[in-house]
Amino acid sequence: MATKLPEVDVVIVGLGWTGGILAKELTEAGLKVVALERGAMRTSENDYALPNIRDELRYVVRHDLMQNTARDTITVRNNPQQEALPMRKLGSFLPGEVVGGSAVHWSGHTWRWTDMEFKVRSNYEERYGKKFIPDDMTIQDWGISYAELEPYYDKFERTAAVSGKAGNLAGKIQDGGNPFEAPREREYPLPPLTPILASEMFSEAARNAGYHPFPRPSANASEPYTNPDGSKFGACQYCGYCQRFGCEANAKGSPHITVIPIAMARPNFELRTNSWVTRILKDSDGKRVTGVTYTNILNGEEFEQPASIVLLCAY
Numbered sequence: 001m002a003t004k005l006p007e008v009d010v011v012i013v014g015l016g017w018t019g020g021i022l023a024k025e026l027t028e029a030g031l032k033v034v035a036l037e038r039g040a041m042r043t044s045e046n047d048y049a050l051p052n053i054r055d056e057l058r059y060v061v062r063h064d065l066m067q068n069t070a071r072d073t074i075t076v077r078n079n080p081q082q083e084a085l086p087m088r089k090l091g092s093f094l095p096g097e098v099v100g101g102s103a104v105h106w107s108g109h110t111w112r113w114t115d116m117e118f119k120v121r122s123n124y125e126e127r128y129g130k131k132f133i134p135d136d137m138t139i140q141d142w143g144i145s146y147a148e149l150e151p152y153y154d155k156f157e158r159t160a161a162v163s164g165k166a167g168n169l170a171g172k173i174q175d176g177g178n179p180f181e182a183p184r185e186r187e188y189p190l191p192p193l194t195p196i197l198a199s200e201m202f203s204e205a206a207r208n209a210g211y212h213p214f215p216r217p218s219a220n221a222s223e224p225y226t227n228p229d230g231s232k233f234g235a236c237q238y239c240g241y242c243q244r245f246g247c248e249a250n251a252k253g254s255p256h257i258t259v260i261p262i263a264m265a266r267p268n269f270e271l272r273t274n275s276w277v278t279r280i281l282k283d284s285d286g287k288r289v290t291g292v293t294y295t296n297i298l299n300g301e302e303f304e305q306p307a308s309i310v311l312l313c314a315y
């Protein structure tokens with residue numbers, strides 16, 4: 001029997017970027033929020049520092065920061081007629097399993113979409129006609145425009161310490177930036193990372209061929225930085241151990257050093273680690289979600305956590 005816990009306003013399933021951002025914003029709005037994360041707590045100081053973080057066997061081969069597919073995994077099928085089969089070997093898809101989620105071991109490329117991507121169905125229909133997209137294809141417009149999202153892209157870039165060069169400031173094309181990007185209100189919070197020799201050679205060759213090379217925007221701080229919430233970043237050391245590793249220099253924009261500690265400092269937030277959500281609960285007519293069931297994976301105890309709002313942030 002699962003132990004039924006007191007109801008809260010919000011339960012967040014999974015504490016990566018999406019869960020972390022929502023935890024910060026919703027606790028700021030005064031809601032009582034509980035986050036359930038199947039992974040453990042790890043910190044930059046204890047877990048991602050030199051020299052231990054350079055352990056390629058542990059992080060690259062044994063996927064230490066990632067979902068353990070022997071215990072639990074996603075299933076895959078190519079069409080509704082097939083039987084879905086479990087994915088038992090990680091390939092290029094490497095979902096995280098730790099406080100901070102996949103963004104502890106992500107790379108940090110941070111592209112913005114252009115308006116075109118938000119209206120992909122309308123664009124296809126306009127160009128190729130209403131019958132072009134088959135009936136059983138679920139492709140849709142997002143129902144939100146780039147202009148509406150621009151302030152939030154900007155907020156994220158400042159939160160995550162994104163380094164880059166603007167190519168389009170309020171409609172005015174900028175030298176050295178991406179001339180095809182959608183208009184942005186202001187520059188990136190940090191200048192671009194220093195290019196390596198290969199990038200310099202490639203840029204020169206591209207420019208000579210008439211193209212417009214530009215530095216890739218990325219959440220790797222090019223210099224020491226304090227974000228608007230007061231989270232502190234060190235400067236990138238160009239170690240090359242971004243993907244699959246936590247950052248040794250606290251330079252990579254990750255939720256465990258930004259939004260999550262801010263939520264954790266508030267009395268209306270509670271994080272429960274090693275808490276694996278197994279079921280979404282609904283009311284008797286099946287129309288309203290009422291909470292979740294989860295298991296403490298350290299001792300097998302099962303709990304029911306009722307909530308007014310359930311947010312699935314599990315990748």
Ligand SMILES: Cc1cc2nc3c(=O)[nH]c(=O)nc-3n(C[C@H](O)[C@H](O)[C@H](O)COP(=O)(O)OP(=O)(O)OC[C@H]3O[C@@H](n4cnc5c(N)ncnc54)[C@H](O)[C@@H]3O)c2cc1C
Binds near residue numbers: 013016019099243314
């Ligand atoms: C190796 C790698 C490199 C990447 N590089 C880039 C990049 O350069 N640029 C870019 O834009 N994107 C990149 N991505 C993608 C990006 O990191 C993810 O899209 C993003 O971090 C997902 O955030 P999320 O909050 O949705 O999920 P996650 O950050 O994955 O968080 C989900 C959390 O939910 C937990 N969870 C899952 N199921 C349960 C459950 N049943 N109960 C409790 N907890 C659960 C997980 O343990 C995890 O901590 C990369 C991803 C990976 C894996």
Ligand code: SF4
Binds near residue numbers: 235237
């Ligand atoms: S120091 Fe730079 S290259 Fe190394 S992991 Fe951190 S952000 Fe990535």
